[in-house]
Amino acid sequence: MTEIEKYYSFLDIDKIERSELRKILNAAIEMKRDLKGGIRQKLMKDRHLGMIFEKSSTRTRVSFEVAMNQLGGSSVVLTTGDSQLGRGEPISDTARVLSRYVDVLMIRTFRHETLIELAEYATVPVINGLTDYSHPCQVMADIMTIEERLGDIEGKLVAWVGDCNNMANTWTQAAETLGFHLHISCPEELSPPSRQSEFVKFFVDPKKAVAGAHCVTTDTWISMGDVEGAEYKCALLSKGYQVNDDLMALADKQAIFLHCLPAHRGEEVAASVIDGAQSAVWDEAENRLHIQKAILLWCFKLL
Numbered sequence: 478m479t480e481i482e483k484y485y486s487f488l489d490i491d492k493i494e495r496s497e498l499r500k501i502l503n504a505a506i507e508m509k510r511d512l513k514g515g516i517r518q519k520l521m522k523d524r525h526l527g528m529i530f531e532k533s534s535t536r537t538r539v540s541f542e543v544a545m546n547q548l549g550g551s552s553v554v555l556t557t558g559d560s561q562l563g564r565g566e567p568i569s570d571t572a573r574v575l576s577r578y579v580d581v582l583m584i585r586t587f588r589h590e591t592l593i594e595l596a597e598y599a600t601v602p603v604i605n606g607l608t609d610y611s612h613p614c615q616v617m618a619d620i621m622t623i624e625e626r627l628g629d630i631e632g633k634l635v636a637w638v639g640d641c642n643n644m645a646n647t648w649t650q651a652a653e654t655l656g657f658h659l660h661i662s663c664p665e666e667l668s669p670p671s672r673q674s675e676f677v678k679f680f681v682d683p684k685k686a687v688a689g690a691h692c693v694t695t696d697t698w699i700s701m702g703d704v705e706g707a708e709y710k711c712a713l714l715s716k717g718y719q720v721n722d723d724l725m726a727l728a729d730k731q732a733i734f735l736h737c738l739p740a741h742r743g744e745e746v747a748a749s750v751i752d753g754a755q756s757a758v759w760d761e762a763e764n765r766l767h768i769q770k771a772i773l774l775w776c777f778k779l780l
């Protein structure tokens with residue numbers, strides 16, 4: 478956790494204490510309930526969020542923008558193409574300038590080091606909106622969804638099947654921090670977790686990974702910016718790593734299916750699963766809005 482006097486930055490789940498993560502999850506559930514009951518507290522009145530997107534986004538951009546509006550604040554978006562970042566202005570200079578205008582920054586970028594550098598030079602809180610290494614806002618929304626459907630995540634089993642990407646890395650951090658079991662299954666060639674622990678286990682065979690799982694989750698086989706070796710990767714993953722009905726049948730009877738979206742039906746997930754009764758993906762997408770609000774408030778120590 479980065480603490481500089483008055484605020485926290487939300488960079489990665491393993492940098493935040495479990496009790497703080499619980500505060501964020503609980504606040505998100507409470508704010509979701511309030512919103513459905515017509516209550517909107519303007520807790521970010523007159524605060525402004527600056528968002529930098531070096532990669533595409535639908536959910537992250539809209540949920541943060543709406544979150545700020547519902548909380549009484551505002552947001553401004555910069556993309557590489559329409560800002561001086563695209564012409565080579567350093568992230569360190571951008572951080573110092575934007576900190577003079579806005580109260581909090583969110584960045585979606587390629588290199589994780591860019592996020593760290595932004596946080597180092599900014600004098601306002603920084604939120605990780607996805608890097609090649611991690612995607613913590615998404616995994617927090619996923620955990621919220623699991624808890625809504627199945628109760629406390631502690632002790633539950635989540636099975637990750639597919640590419641060992643930024644989402645898989647963040648799931649690993651979350652399992653160790655929040656104390657749930659994570660089974661990761663991908664071909665050995667695709668950088669499975671180098672370290673296994675009490676909470677994280679690796680399986681080449683996806684059937685073994687999903688056995689008895691309370692949640693089965695996956696993501697695109699080709700992430701943004703993942704251009705090299707894409708065909709090779711898809712060829713490896715198409716040999717048994719699609720989440721389909723046969724795989725779901727091995728999970729717990731009450732198991733839910735999650736996917737951060739965008740999804741590719743017929744690749745990482747069968748249409749019958751993502752559009753089927755066990756899928757919780759629309760709640761998961763909605764929960765980005767509620768968790769975003771809680772993360773924003775947490776950054777200002779308002780939880």
Ligand code: CP
Nearest residue numbers: 534535536537737738
């Ligand atoms: N899941 C997610 O982060 O979606 P976007 O890429 O649309 O923001």
Ligand code: NVA
Nearest residue numbers: 642696700701737738
């Ligand atoms: N792993 C995906 C997640 C998209 C939200 C990517 O990085 O493209």
